Amino acid sequence: MNRKGTDKILSIYWFAVLTLVAGGIFAMVYIFYGAPYDVRGIESEILAERIADCISREGIIDSEFFVEGGFNYGIQNSFMDKCNLNFKVEEGYGDASEMQYFYEVEFYTINNIESFAFSFNGGNTNWKEECFIKKESNKEYNRLAKCTEERFYAVDEKKEQYLIKILSVIGKSEKNVKL
């Protein structure tokens, strides 16, 4: 008489255990694969390389950066088009209101490597200051923008020597860091 009741309870128990295990496995998979990969570091390196490639090819600075023996200060306005850079790519991801990229290029002459002779930048300047905050390995610091600094040497068509520093910054913490 009691045997039937015990079997019934045991069946319910086994279903409960099965649900528990399935739920646990689902939770584990959801937690692991739901977390985004942080690709901002490599993204900022790629941006810096694209900018460097646009400024200097085969060691010679593009002639568009100079005008009548001096620097072409108007390059800031045309640099994005010249280098085929488009920073307005975040529409639809909730980041449209704030541009998520920043770059800065500084030219130093060989006679004065302490202060730059010419500089221009583009994108959202608010990200720049985050590059100079000491990053510690906790959640809040992980949300700071990722920065890459690249330095290289190039010459102009008259073989004048220039040192070039590129700073590229990627925000996009909402997409790359789990809240």
Added chain:
Amino acid sequence: MLNYKKGQVGESITWIVATLILIAILLVFIYLSITLSKTKSLNVSLKADSEDSVNWINSKTEMAYSINANNKNKIEEWISLEGKNE
């Protein structure tokens, strides 16, 4: 009758303990998956990490040296300061 009840209680306790162990194991694995999910980041660097691979940025500097190699030490020293203020 008493022995039968004792057996039932013993069996029930066994199942309850087994369930608790199962929940504990699941919680441990969920905690591990949370920990692992926090380490997900691509730490690939485009910079050359061996003599065989070529750094794209450094290759620009090398090509510029082939045109004008004056002040090489000064340039190398300046380039070595890369990332010091990040």
